[in-house]
Amino acid sequence: MKFTVLVHEGPYNHQAADTAYNFTKAAIAKGHEIVRIFFYHDGVYNITNQAEPPQDDRDIYKRWSDIAKDNGIDTVACIAASKRRGINDKYMVEGTRISGLGQLADAVIGSERLVTFG
Amino acid sequence: MLHTVNKSPYTHSTLAECSKVATPGSSILLIEDGVFAVQAGGAKVVDLNEIMKDKTVYALEPDIKARGISKVCEGVKVIGYDGFVDLAVESKSHAWV
Amino acid sequence: MNDDDVKKIMFIMRQAPHGTIYSYEGLETILVFGAFEQEMSMAFIGDGIFAAVKGQDTEGIGIKGFIKTYGVLEDYGVDHMYVDKESMEERGLTPEDFVVDVEVVSAAEIGRIMEEQHATIPY
Numbered sequence: 001m002k003f004t005v006l007v008h009e010g011p012y013n014h015q016a017a018d019t020a021y022n023f024t025k026a027a028i029a030k031g032h033e034i035v036r037i038f039f040y041h042d043g044v045y046n047i048t049n050q051a052e053p054p055q056d057d058r059d060i061y062k063r064w065s066d067i068a069k070d071n072g073i074d075t076v077a078c079i080a081a082s083k084r085r086g087i088n089d090k091y092m093v094e095g096t097r098i099s100g101l102g103q104l105a106d107a108v109i110g111s112e113r114l115v116t117f118g
Numbered sequence: 119m120l121h122t123v124n125k126s127p128y129t130h131s132t133l134a135e136c137s138k139v140a141t142p143g144s145s146i147l148l149i150e151d152g153v154f155a156v157q158a159g160g161a162k163v164v165d166l167n168e169i170m171k172d173k174t175v176y177a178l179e180p181d182i183k184a185r186g187i188s189k190v191c192e193g194v195k196v197i198g199y200d201g202f203v204d205l206a207v208e209s210k211s212h213a214w215v
Numbered sequence: 216m217n218d219d220d221v222k223k224i225m226f227i228m229r230q231a232p233h234g235t236i237y238s239y240e241g242l243e244t245i246l247v248f249g250a251f252e253q254e255m256s257m258a259f260i261g262d263g264i265f266a267a268v269k270g271q272d273t274e275g276i277g278i279k280g281f282i283k284t285y286g287v288l289e290d291y292g293v294d295h296m297y298v299d300k301e302s303m304e305e306r307g308l309t310p311e312d313f314v315v316d317v318e319v320v321s322a323a324e325i326g327r328i329m330e331e332q333h334a335t336i337p338y
Contacts, residue, residue, distance in 0.1 A: 003206070008215060008337075015124070015151075016124070016150070016215070019149055019150060019178075022180070022199045023202055023203065025199070026200050027203045027206075030200070030203055032207070041236065041237060041240055080240075080243060081240060101243065101244055101247035101248075102247055102250065104244065104247075105248045105253075106251070108222075108333075108334045109222050109224075109253065113206055114210075114211075114335075114336070115206050115213070116211075116215065116336065116337055117124075117215075118124070118213060118215030118337065119329060119330050131261060135260055135322075138301070138322035138326075139325050139326040140326055141326040141330055144326075144330075210330075210334070210335070212227065212329060212337065214229070
């Protein structure tokens with residue numbers, strides 16, 4: 001089944017980024033297709049390359065980068081929300097990109113399921 | 119329809135609002151801080167038994183374990199991320215964030 | 216556009232305005248979805264209904280208000296704006312307190328309408 005995953009909160013401060021990741025991993029393992037992962041609101045902080053989390057904890061940024069690259073998932077941060085928060089093309093982890101809200105609309109319309117985490 | 123709730127019923131009205139809106143036959147999945155609702159013997163700020171009269175209540179096991187909840191209210195179905203995916207396949211979902 | 220391509224999308228507004236950005240950024244989403252010519256609706260539940268009440272003056276808090284945006288949503292393809300009756304009454308409001316014409320319905324009715332949607336998005 002075709003899923004879109006929408007993440008509304010930033011990393012660490014909220015568990016949403018962790019639950020979204022665990023859900024996405026489980027969905028892929030079951031053979032479902034993730035059409036797009038879209039980050040909105042503070043969620044755009046999930047894919048910055050400027051963070052250095054402590055080594056004894058999970059690296060949320062790297063996890064998103066790896067899951068995007070390993071599975072060819074289009075992983076997008078909203079440009080309007082990013083600009084507001086100081087994120088741009090230069091500050092994004094590998095395998096992710098920045099684009100407009102139209103990419104959310106397009107994914108929602110083209111997927112059978114939208115699952116939101118916030 | 120699947121409704122997910124990730125806020126504690128002790129600090130947020132999320133579960134109360136969700137359970138008013140959710141239609142009979144729908145499912146409510148408690149995740150993250152939402153799982154505090156399933157602690158057996160807790161003050162009934164939201165009555166799970168009332169909700170379970172016409173809806174199914176699920177709770178995410180990793181979140182229950184992470185929070186040291188030892189006794190889960192009877193009738194609540196405990197599932198993992200795999201089960202979450204299956205529920206999200208069975209029906210559309212809405213997140214009460 | 217073929218009718219089969221038109222999907223029902225509902226925005227569930229539960230967050231109060233100004234204290235957090237969810238409601239404001241939610242409206243930005245709706246304006247963009249408008250270009251995709253889908254069948255859109257909004258439901259205001261809980262504190263979300265505060266976002267659409269008349270008389271908001273944000274000058275003193277230095278935050279750009281967005282109350283005027285509600286007036287154009289119909290042009291962007293939002294066909295229905297539902298308000299949960301109980302949430303409205305609990306907060307001492309009446310249908311005349313909103314900046315646009317709203318349909319006051321029960322929570323159960325909102326739940327029934329949610330079931331008809333292709334997708335629902337929370338703000």
